[in-house]
Amino acid sequence: MKAAVLYSPHDLRVEAWPDPAYGPGDVIIEVTYNGLCGTDATEFTKGPMMVPLTTPHPGSGHVGPTVLGHEFIGTVVEAGRNAGPMLGQRVACGAGVACGTCRWCRAGRTNLCASYYTIGLSTHGGLAEFVSAPARICLPIPDECADADAALAQPLAVGIHAVRRSGVAPGESVVLLGAGAIGSFICSGLDGHDGPVIAVDIDERRLAIAERLGVTRALRIDRDTTTEDLAELLAGALPDGPPDVVFETSGAPGSAARAFTLVARGGNVVLVGLNPAPQAQNFASLVLREVNTKTTVAHLCDQDLGEALGLLSRRRLSEILLDRVVPLDDVVAGGFEPLVAGTATGKILVSPRHG
DSSP: OEEEEEEETTEEEEEEOOOOOOOTTEEEEEEEEEEOOHHHHHHHHHOOSSSOSSSOOTTTOOOSSEEOOOEEEEEEEEEOTTSOSOTTOEEEEOOEEOOSOSHHHHTTOGGGOTTOEEBTTTBOOSSBSEEEEEGGGEEEOOTTSOHHHHTTHHHHHHHHHHHHHHTOOTTOOEEEEOOSHHHHHHHHHTTTOOSOEEEEESOHHHHHHHHHHTOSEEEEOOTTOOHHHHHHHHHHHOTTOSOSEEEEOSOOTTHHHHHHHHSOTTOEEEEOSOOOSOOOOOHHHHHHTTOEEEEOOSOOIIIIIHHHHHHHHHSOTHHHHEEEEEEGGGIIIIIIHHHHHTOOOSEEEEETTOO
């Protein structure tokens, strides 16, 4: 088969690759689309960070050159004897593989599994004509859900999980600090929320997408906008007081501290963006205001992925979030380079079947 294989930073090769093997509980999926995300771009430019190019991954055991791609859908063309009646089905894969037996799995928190690994980051993934995956993390795509929409299911599940973690209640006010890729999927996951939702970003294009997704208001700020200035802008947009829930999605330096400052007393701050650098924070203020801090990672396949497919069956989010579809042969120039340069205006899907 043909696959996009990462050997080292900036060395992603589209080449002939062995067809994937599969076990009794696995399926082989002929890939229709694989979405690219910021994590893929980071591995391409700065890795290896998560991809085990030189050291075996503790969960998957894989090491060496790796077929990227963790946001994939396709059709089941082969199935192991314990995989169930899945042959011929269109499926979306959750990509995250949990053991099912550790204390976190038994508690239903499979995204925190002691041996968790991700297809396309910890082992070979969906930037290929075929990919192997456990049948238990693959869900049938409803007939009314188009392929381009179904390809958004995995990242949308991440957004839905973040919304679920936030504990946002009906009528509560929400602010998203950052309306980029993950911010747009959190916006989507807030579909149907009856309280005000405000998106804050420095990019007009991102805010325009947020408005199409249904936010109450989009606020553009500059890089030098102070937290005090932003608080005044929010006061004008939220007459009932500071926001009940603040999502920090950018990971930008100082943005977490900004979220803690802006949230209402007794409110919830949800940290989504990743920044490994240490950052200063006044914890006394958090204690005195009883601010709740939550974090979120990945999703729960048996809970969030199905909800994502249901939402995508009702609403054509691809019409808002999709930038382009590129063939596998053009994945670097047409996919990774625009993503890294920041010129992509939405999700980029890769089609291994065409080109």
